[in-house]
Amino acid sequence: MTSPSWLTVTQGTAPLLVSIPHTGIDLAGLDSRLISTWLGRRDADWWIDKLYDFAESLGATVVHTAISRTVIDVNRDPSGVSLYPGQTMTGLCPTETFDGDPLYRKGEEPGPSEIDERREKFFVPYHAALQAEIDRLRALHGKIVVYDCHSIRSVLPRLFEGKLPVFNLGTNDGKSADPTLQEKVTQSLAETGESYVVNGRFKGGWITRHFGQPQAGVHALQMELSNRGYLREPEGKGEPDNWPVPYDAEFAAPIRVTLKKILETAIVWAER
Known part of the structure; x- marks a missing residue:
């Protein structure tokens, strides 16, 4: 079955699937309904695809969507239920940014039927691709690792207090991954000397x-990186004249060493 143009699946044979759900900036024709296209793209996980572009060389399978999270967030519960009850989060089809700025011109927000359409058009194929690759890799290996790649601004008062650690490893409080794998990845984070937290x-x-x-x-592991770990992140929430900053391979090189080590560790652990 041919994948839609916005969905990229690169198949490898190692026991590792890398998911890149939030680097997309394709607004799927919403441009005129948004207050600005820049605002519609501000909360993308900027340059994460470049940061992890070594994954294929390790034999990992990579699944990547070009669709913006403003159109639909493929990392939310498809029913719309909050994954973090009591905490501020954007929804399946966000109507405001992480900072609380409205995304749509008045009266242009998506209604229930449009949300359903977007779910079928963009959410379902992405998750079907993930499931298909999981099934393919499980046929090759006794166990596999799904590594979900993310990043976010270091300071976002509406979403969390203070400054976020550079590395934020999530395993759904230990439910989504073996504790030994979590321990091995955590050790790699500790060795960096940078701030980190597990299931924060x-x-x-x-x-x-x-x-x-x-x-x-x-x-499954989720890695949420603070932008300052790999970008020359500006102070504040970012404005059209300073955000996003260009990708600087030299600046990002140190964190790439750690991320590569983490993916290699996951592969070795799964193979053993």
Whole structure:
């Protein structure tokens, strides 16, 4: 079956599936309904696809959507139920940014039927691709690791207090991955000397929680990086003249060493 143009699946044979759900900036024709296209793209996980572009060389399978999270967030519960009850989060089809700025011109917000259409058009194919690759890799290996890649601004008062650690590892409070795998990845984080937390503010989104089934041989990790770990992140929430900042390979090189080590660790763990 041919994948839609916005969905990229690169198949590998290692026991590792890398999911990249939030780097997309394709607004799927919503441009005129949004207050601005820049605002519609501000909360993308900027340059995460570049940051992890070594994954294929490790033999990992990579699934990537080009559709913006403003159109639909493929890492939310498709029913619309909050993954973090009591905490501020954007929805399946967000109508405001992380900062609370409205995304749509008045009266242009999506209604229930449009949300259903977007779910069928964009959410379902992405998750079907993940499931198909999980099934393919499980046929090759006794256990596999699903690694979900994310990033976010270091300071977002509406979503969390203070400054987020550089590395935020989530395993749904230990439910989505074997504790030994979590321990090995945590050790790699500790060795960096940078700030990190395990199952803190970001415990894992829908991808981690839905696909992480250790009893079935599928172990899922979410890595949420603070932007300052790999970008020259500006102060404040970012404005059109300074956000996003260009990707700087030299600046990002140190964190790439750690991320590569983490993916290699996951592969070795799964193979053993």
